[in-house]
Structure formats: structure tokens, C-alpha cells
Amino acid sequence: MNTARKSAVQTVVNREVVSPRLAGTKVSDYYASNVFTDTAMREYLSDDAYKAVRGAIKNGTKISREIADAVAAGMKSWAMNKGATSYTHWFQPLTGLTAEKHDMFFMPKGDGAMEVFGGDALVQQEPDASSFPSGGIRATFEARGYTAWDPGSPAFIMEIGDGKTLCIPTIFISYTGESLDYKAPLLKASHFLEEAALPVVHMFDKEATRVTATLGWEQEYFLIDEALFYQRPDLMFAGRTLLGAAPQKGQQFEDHYFGSIPERVYAYMLDLETECHKLGIPVRTRHNEVAPAQFECAPMFEEVNVAVDHNSLLMDLMDRIARRHKLRVLLHEKPFAGINGSGKHNNWSMGTDTGKNLLSPGKTPKNNILFLTFFVNVIKAVNEYADLLRASIASANNDHRLGANEAPPAIISVFTGSYMSDVLNEIEKRVAKGKYDELTNANLKLDIHNKIPDVMLDNTDRNRTSPFAFTGNKFEFRAVGSSANCALPMTIMNAIVGKQLIAFRKEVESLVKAGETKEGAIMRVLRQYISDSKRVMFEGDGYSDAWAKEAKKRGLSNVKTTPYALEFYNTKKAKEVLVDTGIYTARELEARVEILHHSYTLKIDTEARILADLAINHIIPCSLDYMSKLMANVKAMKEVGIPATSAKAQKEMAAEIALHVNAIKTLVDKMNDAIAKAHHGKSTSDHSKNYCDKVKPFFEQIRSHVDALEGMIDDNLWAMPKYREMLFIR
Secondary structure (H helix, E strand, O other): OOOOHHHHHHHHHHHOOOOOOOOOHHHHHHHOOEOOHHHHHHOOOHHHHHHHHHHHHHHHHOOOOOHHHHHHHHHHHHHHHOOOOOEEEEEOOOOOEEEEOOOOOOOOOEEEEOOOOOHHHHEOOOOOOHHOOOOOOOOOOOOOEEEEEEEOOOOOOEEOEEEEEEEEEEEEOOOOHHHHHHHHHHHHHHHHHHHHHHHHOOOOOOOOOOEEEEEEEEEEEEEEHHHOOOHHHHHHHHHOOOOOOOOOOOOOOOOOOOOOOOOOHHHHHHHHHHHHHHHOOOOEEEOOHHHHHHHHEEOOOEEEEHHHHHHHHHHHHHHHHHHHHHHHOOEEEOOOOOOOOOOEEEEEEEEEEOOEOOOOOOOOOHOOOOHHHHHHHHHHHHHHHHHHHHHHHHHHHHHHHOOOOOOOOOOEEEEEHHHHHHHHHHHHHHOOOOOOOOOOOOOEEEOOOOOOOOOOOOOOOOOOOOOOEEEEOOOOOOOOOOOOOHHHHHHHHHHHHHHHHHHHHHHHHHHOOHHHOHHHHHHHHHHHHHHHHHHEEOOOOOOOOOHHHHHHHHOOOOOOOHHHHHHHHHHHHHHHHHHHOOOHHHHHHHHHHHHHHHHHHHHHHHHHHHHHHHHHHHHHHHHHHHHHHHHHHHHHHHOOOOOHHHHHHHHHHHHHHHHHHHHHHHHHHHHHHHHHOOOOOHHHHHHHHHHHHHHHHHHHHOOOOOOHHHOOOOOOOOOOOOOOHHHOOO
């Protein structure tokens, strides 16, 4: 084995498990201990300040600067009592990462210093807006931008080593007021959904005063040892393996899924959960995922704004804590070819302040008109705006995963399950006959054995191949990528459902004015929506070729690459639901599309350059080295009189290596030429499409030759860690 690779493997084998810091301690003893919770606010804020913050959270009322001073004073006291010495506005720019600039509490005073933190510092700060992606909204010489406090997401204390910093969740806007982050549009979309949903809720529940979108994400990820990670430049800089032959054993035995968790990984998970719980992230689930070295964690549901913040925070924690355990987290959607990639399933629902989950069917879903109203309207929204949902999950990373026989396809469809499908069919038939009476309902239970308690069936099965599936009391948007910020797909989800609910209310009110009963009008409109949306409802295998053909007949899009999926943002329908509603300005939407195209171009360009370096400077040299050894062996055999026929295998292997080496060099040269020409074009859209169509195709061509060489070259000469080592040595 190559010396560096052998050393890395030996390091992994000799690793000791790092003991979790709070193993065995009750979570309730420290849960949310680093969060400025409602309890902490009651303790540290005056009554007026507390009521003002609660009013901002519940009703969106503005907080005056005088009250902000009082809130800042209380927040500072709480944070300093926890050991914090600095503060930062924590925000989510369009890099896809989080950002922060730390300031100390202290200010010099005379010969000493004092701790200062006022309302101005709490409410607003000024990071450099030109240094973040803006899509042309900000030029380099137009640097001013603002972060503004979001009271709806609680402040928290981040512990990094022995340091503690008060983090204040904020939005990020330009000097001219355009949003430059993921959070501001999400807040607008959530408000838009609430304003649209509340009048519909009032058809059934007059007591409700709020409707909130909720989110529960499931985060999939890979873990590998850092010694192996550092031997793979592609993992270090691209987050995925651009080269690598499939191991003799992958996931074909299906023995990793839900299997016993390796000890080092278990220790990492416990530490991660501890840090999550201290920050109020309600993570409750951990398990092995399908692919070797792949795992998952998931929290309880939260209000969508807080859930998005918590997921962004989690991804930061995952990386930091993995380093403590000498591991590296891979959040790329497809870090290893030939095995499952990673998603971030977004479980979305809506609830009222009167305790109703609007997507909970209850015991009799056929007769639950409130549930049916929201259930059918969500399906109708997906039918109308499927292309926008596809655009919301588009990225260079996710292109490798969607439709790769392990993840939902790029075709957006809705799975309801056989039971709910029957409910919708029955509604359609009965309402068509003018019957609005109660529908029959069957008990859902499974009788297995007289010693086993009844297994109560859910009102829907699961369909892992569906990108948008109803899973009992929520819809699971399974197509979201593991490295994505949840805010964008949730912004689109809130927007399209809000738009659809407005249309629904108008149609019902029109029928009522025409003399129809309220229940009759609702059921008549729902029946029409069910009929209209049948093209997007699919209960079968989303991986199959038959579905791709059927989807095409139904008029559903199947756009497999990001540059073309992003074009959906430029349609009239997209602008009606995103711009006309005030969620984005036309300039903001255009800027985001520019950023997404540019990000795709940068990603493919980076991968192409890494691939060229690996091929020319790593793969070809060791291949030529082994070919030289083969030829030297042939020569030595000839010198001692061994017949040439005995060296046939060596000659054939040397010739085959030479063919692969020549092919790699030729393809790399062609790819470099394609890179040089890819920036020809008038727009960022042209550039990204050039990289997609003319540069990216070389990746698999080059890889096929490299992976063939990996199966031929002496293991002692192959420098980079192989799949078998990265996936199976822990």
C-alpha cells in the first residue's frame, strides 16, 4: 500500500473513542440552557420589555428603540451570567452557509472598561454587503448592508472551545432594502401563508387567531475519518469523490440500515445531541442510513422560521463536533458514486393557535372537512406550481442525487397513499352526484397474532420514491438536498399554498353568494380541485422508466439539471406567486437566479479543475510507474531466457494501462478547452448551461478510465484512499 495511504489507514485503525462530554446526564437538566427562552426573558426583562417581545413574536408588532434598550440590557445580563464576553448578529447569506461578525461587550472608560450592549447594537449591525453574493444588487463600491434582529427566533449562546458568544438571529438586507439572505423571504412567505390561511380556517374555527407553518427536517450525512479525508483532495475541496471504483461490497446486503451504531459514531452522535439540546434544537432520532458510513438525525417539529435556523445551526455544529472526534462530516448530496446519496426531508404542515394541525386527518378523515380542505389545496398548489418546487431544490450537488435510483426523481409528483386516494376518489364521485352527507369510514388496524396488540395502521403508506408524499399528518418534501438551506423550499412551499388558499376562498365565496350552502360550496370546489390535480398524483414506483414516460404524457416536467430548472423562476406564473405577493421584489428574484446560476458555474468549474489535477498529477504518474514495472518485468524475463509467450499478461496489462492513460490525457485536454470556452455567452445562465452541457460530461468519461486503472494498478502504488477504506474503516 502507498506509504501515505497506509499511514492514514493505520491512523484510523488505531483511533481511540473520544468520550462524550455529558454522557449519562438527563437532557432535561440542560435542555435550552444556552437559549434566551421565554423563561429567561421573564427573569431578565421588565414586564413591558417582555410583553413587547412576545407581541413581536405573536403579532408582528414593532419594538421601539426604548424597549430595545431594555431588551438588550436584559439579554446582556443573561449572556454574561452564562460566561459570554462577545455578541454577534447571526445570519444566513446567499452563500448557503451562516455568517457572523463578533463584537466584544466591553468599551474602554477612563483607565478601565465597562460592558456595553444597547438597543442599537441589538436591533441593527452593518456587515459588508458587497462581500456576499448579491446577484448585482450591490457593487463592490456599494458596501453598506444591514443585519436586523428577528425576535421570532430566540437568541442563543454558541460555545466554541472555552469561548462563549451571544448570537442574535437576524435578517440581512442591502442599503436599498433588498433582502440578501434566505430568512427575510421566508418570513414574508410565512406571513403571506398565514394571511391566506386564516380566513379559510375561520370557515371552521372562529377562535383561531394564528396559522403557523411547521417544519421537521431529517438530516442525512456521511462520516469518514479525517486522516482519510485529508488524503482525498476531491473530498476536501468538492465535498464528493470525483474518482473511485466501487468496492467489492457496498450496500447490496442492506445490512447497514438501522444496524447497530459504531462506537466512535455513537460517541459523536451523543456529543452532537448534547450541543443541539443546549441550543434548544429538539433532536430526538439517530440511526444508520442505507449506505455504509451514512447516518441520520431528526428533531421534533417547530415553527418553520425556528426550524430553518436550527437546521443551519446543526450543520455548523456537525462539522465542529466531528473534528473533535477526528471525523469529517460529508453533507454533499452524493459524496460516493454507486451508493445512496443524502437528502434533507422537509416534513411540512400547518397548525393553528387553537391546537389544530390542519393536515391531521383525525379518526375519520373522510368526514373531516377542515382537513380535506387543506389537504386538497396543498395537492392543488403542487399541481399548479410543481416547476417552482423543482427549482427550489436545484443545485449542482442535488443533480447527482435526484432520480439516481435511491432518491425521488426530478419529476414532481404527490403520493397520498391508497387509503387517502380512495377518499379522494369517493369524494369526487359522491359530490358529482350532489351528495354531501357523511362518508363511510373503516377502522385502520392490522390483526397479526392474538398475543400481539393491534397494530394501528396509518392512513397512508410510505413511498420512498415520491418527491412529495403525504405521511399521516404532514407532507414530506423528500427531494430537498442534504446540504441545502431549508429556507428556500419552505419559502416556495408557503408561497404556493398561500396563493392557492386565496383562490379557494374566492371560489367558495362566489358559490355561497350564488345560493350554495357553505359545506356544499367547499365540497364542490374540492371535487374540482381533485379532478384538476390528478395528473400530479402518483402512487407507484417513481424510479421506473414507465413513470417517466407516463409523466411526460401527463405534461409533467422532468428537468434533470440545475441550469434548466432555474429557468422556472423566470416564468409568468413564478412572478405572480413570488413577486406579486411581495415575497420578493422583481429585482430580488432576478438576483437570486443570477446567484444560483453563478454558484452552479463555480461548482462545476472547481470540480473540473480538481479532477484535472488528480488525473494528471496523481493517477497518471502511478499508472506509468506500474506500467514501467510491468515492462521491466518483461525485459528481465527475456534476459534470463524465459519465452516471450510467458510475458503475455504483463504486455496486455501494460498496453491496457497505456490506452487508459492516453484516453485520460486526451479527455483532460478537451475538458480544459471546454472550460476556456464555457464563459462565452451573454449571461450567467449561458455560462452555467455551457458548464452543464459541455464541461460536466467529461467527468464521467475521465472517471471511467481512472476507475478502470484503480482495478489494475498495484495497490502499493495507488495513493488515494479507496472506497473500501473510507466507507468501512471507522
